[in-house]
Amino acid sequence: MERLELELPSARSAAAGGAPVVVGVVASGNLEVLVERGGTPDRCRFEVSTSVHGFGAVWRAVLEDFAARRAVAGLAFSVNDAGATPAVVTLRLEQAAEEFLGAER
Amino acid sequence: MSTERGRVWDGARRDRRERLERARAVAPERWVEAGRVTALLEAILRPGDRVCLEGDNQKQADALARALARADPARVHDLHLLASVLALPEHVELFERGIARRLDFSFSGPQGLRLAQLVAARRIEIGAIHTYLELYARYFVDLTPRVALVAALEADAEGNLYTGPNTEETPTLVEATAFKDGLVVAQVDRRVERVPRVDVPAGWVDFLTVAPTPSAIEPLFTRDPAMIGEIQILMAMMVVKGIYAEYGVRSLNHGIGFDSAAIELVLPTYAAELGLAGRICEHWAVNPHPTLIPAVESGFVRSVHAFGSELGMEAYVAARPDVFFTGRDGSLRSNRALAQTAGLYACDLFIGSTLQIDLAGNSSTATTSRITGFGGAPNMGSDARGRRHATEAWLRAGREGPPGPGAMPRGRKLVVQLLETFREHMEPAFVERLDAWTVAEKLGWALPPVMIYGDDVTHVVTEEGIANLLLCRTEEERADAIRGVAGYTPVGLSRSRRAVENLRDRGIVRRPADLGIDPRAATRDLLAARSVKDLVRWSGGLYDPPARFRRW
Amino acid sequence: MSPPGPPVPRRSYREASARRRLLGVLDPGSFEERLGPAERATSPHLAALGQPVAFDDGVAVGAGALGGRRVLAASQEGAFLGGGVGEVHGAKLAGLLAAALRERPEAVLLLLDTGGVRLQEANAGLVAVSEVMRGVLAARAEGIPVVALVGGGWGCFGGMGIVARCCDAVAMSEEGRLGLSGPDVIEETKGVEELDASDRGLVWRTYGGKHRYLLGEADRLVDDDLDAFRAAAIALAGARRPVDLATLSREHHVLAARLAAHGAAADAAAIWTALGVADPDALALLDADEFLRDVAGTRREAR
């Protein structure tokens, strides 16, 4: 397993509080994303654990784009990955953010 | 009669008579017992002969292939084998045993690995790897077979052949051989009193044999909807909204794969919601894909002409003669040569997947370890320069493309490459240099094996969006547009954000959001059928899937 | 035989994740998870093997309401390592059943989707399955109905296949499969002649919901639909299968009769025919309602 931890700037997320949310499953070519409160008011935190080695730069690029696109500061994303493609990673992150922030409204 | 000023004008005919004479000792009748077929082939073949061994996508002259592979290499050797699809181990055995030496073919599929090994060991000389239409064409020009070994479903006592739903290329092969004084040997599954329809007349066939086991047919064009993922559905939505609706694509061909199956399955849902029924996807050159059933049933599909059939679709096709081409007996009439022609000349769009694509849009399925060949995609995935009839889609594509000499108005075929940026195991699909170059260098070929040439490709669709290459005016723009949809592959990551934003403004790169598509809406709920059983239900119980696709 | 035209749009139970299944079966908004993913009770044994872990170790457990009744519930994620029972996963199930004895809910729901023991931590898994088995039997014996739902992609096999049959009631979809030794295991161990695992028709005729229902191994057959499973769970939550001599003697008699009647049957179709099903081949494509209408009367003999 390869581990990756990142803190990235992002716009402030909509609301505070909220129960943790998990989206996706750990299955070949898929991943699970756990969203909780965490990080600082202007940054979001990512913890990735992946079964595929050597793609740190790709993860960083995917997460940077996500953090820049969505207002997710103050959130922590934990990922268990079993070889998902960037497309699937992006989709799960979006779904997770939506579910977490949507659930707060 | 035969000579004029000493020159022989009917050498092939005389040769044919000699061969038939030799055969008489082995096979006094047209019908030959299975156990005597090898002896027959030894009698009618001469070393170095060009022999066409029928091997289609579905149907294989497998009994004849086995019989030939058992021939005595001292009598039968150095044959020049012609075959569309090299699928059977026996095909490769012919070369391993020295029975055949040279090969002209189109597609090798499961034997790709052994083929590559034989080429490396110099046990096989490859003339060329063709596209289907190209190979058929050469049968009538410089590769006319001396002997054709073909497969049919049934024959009557006289020798009339019935090919059933998988006619595929039998008429083409027999035509090329029989009318140039060649010999035609046919294997059939059954000898019957009366064939339901005559696909090849008895007069064009010399010998017949009943195959010990029916010719095996694989369900190659069946895709289980259960295996379609969200990303494929997202891409399907983009294709429907950003290309089919945009251009008004009425006639088309779909390559086989889960990507295109996803498109077929969102027609009755997503496309219908967009009000596209009756406006897109009416006429198809395509095999009867089971995943097409919901689109047929919901009124999208008006006609289908097929290269070959598909296992389990027999009763469904027979019950929908207004849609499918069928014989009087009710079974599908397929014809690969004609369906390929239809796909090339009469379809506005081809869409298919690939393994690798470069920054010029050239795509290839070649890898360094196997020789797989082409099949039919290049014929349909190329602009038909001989086309003259106009349709809305064709004209619009032509208008978008760069102007030709003298600004002459002209249409273009839409050729769409549909692929995820990464394949399995995080293999990038976008590359600076195709593996095809390495293959060509290694094997000393003049041409890298390219499936679809970049200058024929009009759109590249990935989960990142659509790149419209028609609108690009320079090589750099094309490369930037392709990088723009190449995602997080090394090729994609090296893009200039500004260049891509610029292309987005011009509509050359379109993201899902630009098309009004929310990726989170791409769920399996959009599939008109989520399982094979759903397909059976759509068909009213007419579709009869093979056991391996059932969960009941 | 099948209804013409498009299939009725449904929320597939089989395609839903373990958590979605639970949320779909229980009353909306009622599920309170225990030891949820944020607690990160993951498997150290998988980590030691360098394999990906899941934050909930592949099973969600907790309390909720079902048709207004208070229940405890668990849902296995078949997509994560085949729903395999490891140390943590198994302890969550065993702990839930132990809690049932203390909390006395009106029922316990087990949404099973599992190949059985997780081989990466096989010994702990086997022991945990036996603890779950004892827990189920204890709850059942104490009058707390335990209901198993089987309709996930993995089905329910291995020791958990026995657990399912220790429950008060089982609801299945045709797509769900229930058995002990799965088709792949049998093919791998005994050879393809014994069971061709790639023959999916054979596999589903042997293990699938319709056969299990006709055999009397499943109490309800439902369509692959979340609402249908919810309705079945509500209906079965009051079902009692007491652990007493009269009940078990009767069941013993039924099982003995089954062996006597069908012990020599070559395949499922032969059993169905013997049970009085007129056209076994036609059963496959019927949806649950049609199927139940068609076989009404035949199954009583099976029980």
Place this chain on the structure above:
Amino acid sequence: MTLPELLDDLFPAGHAVRREGDVLAGTGRAARGEVAVVGTADGAEIGVEAALALAGEVLRVVREAPGRPVLALVDTAGQRMSRRDELLGLNGYLGHLAACVELARRAGHRVIALVTGQAVSAGALALGFVADEVHALEGARVAVMSLPAMARVTKIPLERLEALSRGSPVLAPGLESYVRLGAIASVWRAPLAAALEAALARPAGPDARAALGAERGGRTLAREVARRVGGGTDAG
């Protein structure tokens, strides 16, 4: 140890255990009275017939000999793997067997299991591992499957599994692992009659295996996880 030797050791005062196929049934005379004996021998593969016969024996004891303790002798190579057994619902037959054992327990019968040979996978579950207490003879072989088979199924290299199983009772097949996991309460040594007497003398309690596994360091998480899910103070 042969079966007659084993029975002589367990019941020096006498026994009457008959064997039909692989299934054992009968009685033995212990110091405190008659003990019912059920079980399998010679690493039997348990199919529908054996499962039904075992359940029938347990039911008979409950019906005819109220309160009589039950000794389950476990020697099974696992469930019988066949299309026929699955077709007939072997899991249902074994579920029935387990329910019969539960019935015996509820009806006041002590149920002690003794692994005499092999205890493999699901074969061991429905009779042995649902007993009040599970013990084993020295040399008993307890496992889910062999490491090479495990390597094939999980696609984890055998060397890796072997290396990891060395320190890990969770992974390594064998009696010692199951003792540490708390699944096997103890290993019985001669005189077996004394061990049996001691077991029969202990009062039946709730399933204590998770606690035992934690004490012995074989299962470091199970008890705590179960406690956190159950909200109680123990997993029992």
